[in-house]
Amino acid sequence: MTRATPRHWSLMTKLPLTITLMVFGSALIMGLVVIERDASRQAAQLESQTLALARAVASAGQAALLSRDTWALYRTLDQLVDQKSFTPDDTPVVDAAFLDVEGIVLAHTDAAVHPIGLPLADIDPLTIRQVAFALGASAATLFPAEIRDPDTVHAVVPLRVDDTDVGFLLLRSSMQPMQVQVRRDAWLVLTFSLGLALITSTIGVLISRRMVSPLRDLAEGLAAVSRGDHAPLRAVPPVDRDEIGQLAERFNTMVQELARNKRLEQDLANAEKLAGLGRFAAGLAHEVNNPLGGMKNCVNMLRRRPDDAELVRKYLPLIDTGLDRISATIQALLGELRGESRATPCHMHCLTDLEALIRAEIAERPVSLEWQVEPGSLTGITIRCTCPHVHQIVMNLARNAVAVMPEGGALRVSAKRMARHIRIEVADTGPGLDAAAQHRLFEPFYTTSRQGTGLGLWITYTLIKRMGGSIVVDSAPGHGARFTVTLPTETPQLVPQKEPERAA
């Protein structure tokens, strides 16, 4: 289901994934912003604390510095780095020192490394720059980052008495406890925000899957409908009363309607079949009944007067005629089709023989014939059929056309070679056919004239079907009719023989 590009992914995947990514992304961004703010706030706090502490220590040590009370000066500083009294709220002082105006150490918390009475600056270039910066400071200030030890905040406070510099206090605090705190806060913030994101995105995923699942059912349902497979369709349960829910409800209604229509269609088709069968039986009964009535009368007369030779001579031919008629009807229904169906290839140029026959059929009627069959174009074409059958198809259509134009008209017959079939058209300018007539046109015994048996078009239709061809009628009342017959030029095989027997 999931393919290479996200455009092909299922909504069931895309929607939860989008929600999850967005929730996690925003949680991460917010978390990082909070962490960044926390870090800068804590750094600023440490800086201001360090500066405030340095000012206080400088003030406390000023008297001792003026009186060169070295031990008191040291005692002012050493409390700062007494680790025993250290609490998280204290400023984490690394070291502190009092210098005189020439950079000589007066007191240093790390006395063993920075002896009293010697310059603070040694060969270490950073310390030299720091002392130079400190001796130039005119007010309490922090060392700029470039001359500060990393991970420390470094403050200098000049001690001034009556506008005269008397010394400096240097105080350095560690950023490490703050960084540890910031890291701890960062973990807390990240854990909390990502945990919250996990919960909210899980909820989002569940909600979105619940919302999308009817769409998937709908898609499957629509696919089943398009396959024509709507009988066993299960209804898509509407989850909510939102747009998707309404869609599901309408889909269910549509499926019910389709199922009902299909049932109606089947009922209608069954009724049609039964009605057609009834009409077929009625037509057959009529065709058989008419001669039977005359024959029964003849037989009754002959039974009453069996010795009347005149009567026998007169009635026996009548009985023969009746029997012939019944036989012809049955023959038309069965025999015609059965005997000739073992067909051999037929050369289509045999059609050219038909023109004379059709003109004979027209005889004296005021009907003009337009004959559009070019003998050359049909040479070499063969179809799996016999010439009499092709003759019969065209003659039946032409005869009907002539019959519906007693007052005169135009008849056009054409044959054209197409890519893999031959198309024969028979058109008249007669009264045309309404939709109901077109529907029943090819049923056996359907006729619009008193003389016809109603079997001609049925036989035509059956022959064409057996050849693997088709016939369509294009007509409207008052606008004539055009019958188009299409016969394949490569008929793969003939329909099995038992077909006509079933029709009987």
Place this chain on the structure above:
Amino acid sequence: MVGRRLFLGGAGAAAVLAAPRSWAALASGGGLRIGLTGVVVREYMRSFNKFADYLTLRTGRSVEFVLRRSYRDIMDLLERGEIEAAWVCGYPYVKPRNPEYLSLLVAPLHRGAPLYRSLLIVPAASKDAAILDLKGKVFAYSDPDSNSGYMVPRATIADAGFNPDQFFRLAFFTYSHAETVIAVARGVADGGAVDSYVYNVLQKFEPATVAGTRVITRSRQYGFPPIVVRNDMPAAVRSRLRDALTGMGADPQAGPVLSLLDLDGFAVVQPSLYDPIRNVADRALQTVAAEALRP
């Protein structure tokens, strides 16, 4: 009894830090104020509160200890009569006064005798082995009027032919033997001179601090810092105080106090016990005077 203990316990701490005038007036009627100097570990408040309680019990007068930064501050209080007695160093006692207003009462007994030494200490990691090795370095004196913490090392330097004022790169006063030990232990000073009694007390109660130092030389024995009283102290009060102090060694009730002070008791001693200190001070200060007069 209980009331007085509460009174002393509550007021003692505040009183010893800054005795108000009204309190001084009240106490002068019958109280006894004893000044403490850096010859003892003044920060051991608990010990001195117990000591005061004990003396109050034994003398029948409310006794309190008064703390000041330097020996000189305490001597000023004595001179002005703001305190009646003091536990001072041998040198302030022998320092000439005119007219003399002080007299020797008793001397403490430490490890069986009213004697102590001046110890020269250096940081534990230091390689210096004698005071001459400290030339050009930083030195911590305890008090300008201390025998063991000032006079003895200066006399040693002078005896070696150096001017004590120019011998060190820098020298400073801690105004307390205990602070000198801390200054040397932390490396603020490269060396220091301390009272052997204070050093022993610290070794007993704060071994970690003392472990940061090392004794490189010991002086000869000198008279232990004595308890002196003003001459105008009534004889009855003086004898009650002296009896209370000298009786401590045999008094089981004084045991805890003496144990906290790391003393065996107090004894009446002859003023001549402090003559050697006078001698040292002369040597230490003569050099200064000679240097000062040099053109």
